[in-house]
Each structure stands twice: as C-alpha cells, then as structure tokens.
Amino acid sequence: MKKIMILGALAISALTFAQAKKPILEQEGNLVKATYYYDNGQIQQQGHFKDGKLEGSWVAYNSNGSKKSIGEYTDGEKTGKWFFWNDKSLSEVDYSKSRVANVKSWKQDALAKN
Template structure:
C-alpha cells in the first residue's frame, strides 16, 4: 500500500513538472516566408513575440514583455537590421529610439502624466 501511494505521489509530481515545462516552451510556426516566434519567461509569461526570416534574421515588429506580462518594448527589424522608431516603456516614461541605417539617429523621452479619459456626451 505504501508503494502504491508513493508511486501515485511520484507520478503526480512528475506530471506537474512536465506540464510546467511544456507551458514555457518557446513556440515557432511557419507563416509564408516567415517564422512566427513566441518566446517565454521561465514563469510561463510571454517574453517576446515576432518573426524571423527563414535564414534566422529578425523581421518586422517585435514586442517584449516583463515577467509580469507588461509590455516593455516595441521594436522593428528589416532583414535583421534595426529600423524605424522603437518604443521602450519604463514605468511612466516612454523612450523612442529612431534608427537610420541600423544606427541610432534620435532619442525622445516622454512622461505619461495624466491618463484621464473625458467624454463629451
């Protein structure tokens, strides 16, 4: 009887451990000429989402999130090169970094002060 209970406990813990590993595995899916990626933090929250080219270069819009699931950045790539205006979210601060020829061309910092929504009904 003790062996049977011990076996059930071992199977339970192994299955719980395996379920957590599966939940945090990165996911990749081919979509046309691109590979969609969903990358996870060790706690199961999404860390990044975006696309790769088939020759493993970052492509298009990428989103980054912290371990609590809050968005921390929006980035843009073209064939592995940094392009466009990236946004970084740090508390009440938004930093915009604009890239030209894969180099930083401009940095803008904004602070979110009042987020009230007013309706004129």
C-alpha cells in the same frame, strides 16, 4: 563514493536550472514566428525571422505581461521608430540601419496629463 554521487547530482541539477526555455517556432508563409516565454508562462518576446534574420515587428514584455518595447527589424537590422516603456517613462528611438538616429523621452507625469 557518496561524495561523488552528491556532486554529480548537484551538477546535473545546476545544468537543468541553467538551461533557458526554448522558443515556440511556427511557420507563417515565408516567415518563422518565434515566441519566447518567461518561467512563469508569460510571453517574454515575440516576432518573426526570415532567412534566419529578424524581420518585421518585435514586441517584448516584462514578466507581469506589460509591454516593454516594440519595434521593427528589416533584414536583421533595427529600423524606424522603436518604443521603450518602463515604470517612469516612454522613450521613442528612431533607428537607421541599427544605429540610433534620434531619441525622445516622456516622463510618467507628462504621460498621465495627456
């Protein structure tokens, strides 16, 4: 009986830790603003939905609050220029109907000189 109780407690605690934090949703006109958070309280990503599809500007951050990416969605598809940052480079990706049309990248050394 004791083993069953311990296994049950372990299963419940595993399920509790496995659940992801739910986003904060706010109505803004005909859009719904969604904000997702890391466990440390920092914003993970933020953007809007319209009719259940991604819409407008979306921004993602790493766990220390630095910007990781920014781009646009139109009717649920990636469109236009997206920018992706990491420790060593910046990449600009042009999307057309969620497909990569062009990519440009800059190394950290080149960015520091500008």
